[in-house]
Amino acid sequence: MRDKPSTQATLQQVADAAGVSLATASRVLHGSGGRTVREELRARVLAEANRLRYVSHAPAQALARATTSIVGLIVHDIADPYFAAIAAGAMRAARDHDLMVMVACTFREPQLELEYVARLRAQRARAIILAASAFTGTRFLADLADHLAGYADQGGRVVAIGDHGPGVDAVIPSNYAGAQLAAEHLVSLGHTEVGVVSGPDTLATVADRLAGFQSVLPATAVAAGDFSRDGGYAAARELLTARPSLTAVFALDDVMAYGVLAAARDLGRDVPGDLSVVGFDDVPGAADVGPPLTTIRLDLAELGSRVLGLAVAPPNGSVTVPASLVVRSSTAVAR
């Protein structure tokens, strides 16, 4: 009975060998259906499938079922802890639904986002999650809408983090309101001359955070850079050199704020004695930088898990997730 089979095993043979129902074997091997299979049964099915050299022909099944167990997740850059934390949250949730997450990075190129949508469509992904902030160019948005409509025609589900238009259910971070919290915090500490380290102005997140902040506390100066530590560093150096009277800097995300802290160190500005710094996102690590960063917290793992939840549910509208102020050691009363 332990000999290698000479002909291809069927799913029924695997189920029989493992002592489970055909439906259970199918759930384990094809990732179909929402119900979870007990760890022990799962192990037995996998072992027997392997022993019998069962080949599940997922592509053939994808043709038959028109969808796969794949969910595509499109991010700007997985090395950015913001996206990494969201992806981890989505992957944990995917596990409960027996789905696999395929992460694609656009490296902030609109053309690559279009291409990945086309690829995921061709792979018959069950859903596409647009986790990257929408680019704002109208030409791009029209092209993207076109691609997504084609995917939806095939029965694909599209969801997003951040507003991607009326047709797309989204989990929407409170970018505008969160940035207002940052401004109110600085106002309460007596800051009036404040610089903003901003991101690429083609991103909707940037526009929302900037507008929210300025609705409370108009910035003395704004400098834009890449959404990266180096981008934050360069923009902060520019700001602090041109405007030495600034007593605070708001960085539109935490990773840029890391660059602001480094620039302040290099320019001999003590944080928070000479300069207060506020970030946005509360990425893992924000509590460990020197000094621990005051920031606007989004629950990133929860964002990821909720957007995966949207991806597997029928269309039901968007949800907004709150942002909150976390005061650590990088802000103090204006000198």
Added chain:
Amino acid sequence: MRDKPSTQATLQQVADAAGVSLATASRVLHGSGGRTVREELRARVLAEANRLRYVSHAPAQALARATTSIVGLIVHDIADPYFAAIAAGAMRAARDHDLMVMVACTFREPQLELEYVARLRAQRARAIILAASAFTGTRFLADLADHLAGYADQGGRVVAIGDHGPGVDAVIPSNYAGAQLAAEHLVSLGHTEVGVVSGPDTLATVADRLAGFQSVLPATAVAAGDFSRDGGYAAARELLTARPSLTAVFALDDVMAYGVLAAARDLGRDVPGDLSVVGFDDVPGAADVGPPLTTIRLDLAELGSRVLGLAVAPPNGSVTVPASLVVRSSTAVAR
């Protein structure tokens, strides 16, 4: 000619409409072949494919070709900056080969690693990259070897980061030699009473780093925790409370070292005045913690890009990548 077609378009029609060869259209839409298509042609093909509602039937092609354009990447946790940086490196390299990377997280459960291998095999992934450190249980290793053999029988390619046995080409970080560098650095600063914050002893990386360190400087005490900030925090609290005479701590990875720094702060131990701390990996962010972390650097993006390179190349043996000491502000002469 701009009307919506009523019947399904063929690849030839897309190629004609875009004014490109059939081969070029195929490369753009199916991600086959290694050659890169110019951005402009690619955009034209995608636009026409979308306009004509061309459906590429990737699953059908996968059956015909026996492989897809997917490379599976199995990591422990994508929210860990070590894996995020490796994944980003692999994704950048994948782009040059017209491949998509599908990341799966095991959350450090051996059973999930087996399951993902089975899933990727069913999806006809072109290659599987085992980026997570191998678990050391012999039962697990036998099961994994069995699954991978089945996948290889189908023509799949398996590569790894870290030694996964003789059949698997790997990019091997210098864990043993890197940990020796950490120990030599502490010896040169006069430290003799040193604690090690270690990870789960089921992981090969842990065994290698611990052995390398101890070959130079036998640890006064070792405490194990999860490979996470919280794991590092708990282990460091235990060590520093039980052994107040320790003058240095070596954490087996940077994220654990962040926890060590936090524990030292909470216990009122000044770093580096009272206590030196050394990490391992040089993850993005290690230069930004308070104080900036002395660590053993691995070029993580390069690790990711090289392992992707192995995945698309014919079997040719493993390569070792070097580790180097980066001295920042968390280490000083023993008090």
